[in-house]
Amino acid sequence: MNKKLSNGVLMPMIGIGTFLVADGESAYDTVKTALEVGYRHIDTAQMYKNEQSVGDAIRDSGIPRKEIFITTKHKGHQSLPTMKKLFQESLSKLQTDYVDLYLIHWPNHDKKVNQQTWAFFESLYQEKKVRAIGVSNFQRHHLIDLMETAKIKPMVDQVELHPGLSQVPLQAYLEKEGIAIESYGPLMKGGVFEGIWGEGLGEIARKHNATIPQVIVSWGMARGVIMIPKSVTPSRILENYKSIDVHLTPEELEQINGLNRGKRVYTDPDNSPWGPYSE
Numbered sequence: 001m002n003k004k005l006s007n008g009v010l011m012p013m014i015g016i017g018t019f020l021v022a023d024g025e026s027a028y029d030t031v032k033t034a035l036e037v038g039y040r041h042i043d044t045a046q047m048y049k050n051e052q053s054v055g056d057a058i059r060d061s062g063i064p065r066k067e068i069f070i071t072t073k074h075k076g077h078q079s080l081p082t083m084k085k086l087f088q089e090s091l092s093k094l095q096t097d098y099v100d101l102y103l104i105h106w107p108n109h110d111k112k113v114n115q116q117t118w119a120f121f122e123s124l125y126q127e128k129k130v131r132a133i134g135v136s137n138f139q140r141h142h143l144i145d146l147m148e149t150a151k152i153k154p155m156v157d158q159v160e161l162h163p164g165l166s167q168v169p170l171q172a173y174l175e176k177e178g179i180a181i182e183s184y185g186p187l188m189k190g191g192v193f194e195g196i197w198g199e200g201l202g203e204i205a206r207k208h209n210a211t212i213p214q215v216i217v218s219w220g221m222a223r224g225v226i227m228i229p230k231s232v233t234p235s236r237i238l239e240n241y242k243s244i245d246v247h248l249t250p251e252e253l254e255q256i257n258g259l260n261r262g263k264r265v266y267t268d269p270d271n272s273p274w275g276p277y278s279e
């Protein structure tokens with residue numbers, strides 16, 4: 001199942017996350033297993049320091065490059081030469097001459113810095129070195145500021161999104177702007193197995209003979225949200241992928257939306273230490 005981005009690029013609705021997956025055997029085996037079970041979308045980042053092993057696994061998979069969707073994220077807001085160097089490093093580690101989706105990992109607190117980074121992203125897009133460009137951890141106000149000077153609108157915003165933080169209002173805003181929404185942290189650092197979430201999601205999972213992670217991934221995709229659950233465990237990598245076979249009713253989707261408590265388990269982008277970055 002694909003999401004059609006505003007520029008027509010097709011992005012698989014399910015991908016494998018690789019945050020905290022160590023470079024070397026762990027990242028290599030994770031990506032290799034994911035590709036074997038059917039994933040065609042990999043989410044990495046310069047800050048994860050595992051692009052080399054991700055690239056090795058893609059190369060050794062034997063799957064043609066154009067059949068795999070690679071997202072990586074720019075780690076900071078530096079001078080133009082440094083940003084160019086970082087992008088080239090990503091290409092070289094990933095062993096590719098283009099990236100499918102390039103994201104600004106975190107907004108800087110200074111809107112001018114975000115605007116300058118975005119101008120660099122636009123140049124990469126125009127030079128066809130990236131098939132799509134977007135942002136991550138951008139709240140509505142960050143996007144409004146970015147669009148003051150943007151010539152090209154971001155195509156994706158990757159944000160914390162799970163049953164405890166359903167992001168329904170942000171999704172409505174993004175959809176109005178033609179920006180696809182992507183979820184990270186779908187399992188709430190384990191919180192989805194506990195309390196009201198464990199109870200509510202567990203009940204729905206039992207009805208579908210599915211697991212809680214599968215219900216969450218299915219819920220996200222049914223809402224049009226791109227999902228990238230992370231696991232280094234082969235059985236879970238498969239289990240999460242099999243979410244594509246779980247189909248929830250409209251009432252169940254609403255029931256899960258009702259579990260929203262505005263609960264963040266990751267850093268609040270408005271209160272982050274992420275910027276300004278040093279060289």
Ligand SMILES: NC(=O)c1ccc[n+]([C@@H]2O[C@H](COP(=O)([O-])OP(=O)(O)OC[C@H]3O[C@@H](n4cnc5c(N)ncnc54)[C@H](OP(=O)(O)O)[C@@H]3O)[C@@H](O)[C@H]2O)c1
Nearest residue numbers: 017018019043136184185186187213229230231232233236
């Ligand atoms: N843009 C950003 O700032 C940002 C921030 C955070 C994450 N992300 C991206 O989003 C991806 C997903 O988020 P995440 O890594 O934070 O967390 P996640 O996908 O919500 O959860 C990963 C954790 O859940 C466990 N898990 C996975 N599948 C499971 C299953 N079926 N049953 C039970 N436990 C399961 C994993 O354990 P094992 O691995 O041990 O199996 C791991 O501890 C990241 O990997 C990264 O690519 C982006």
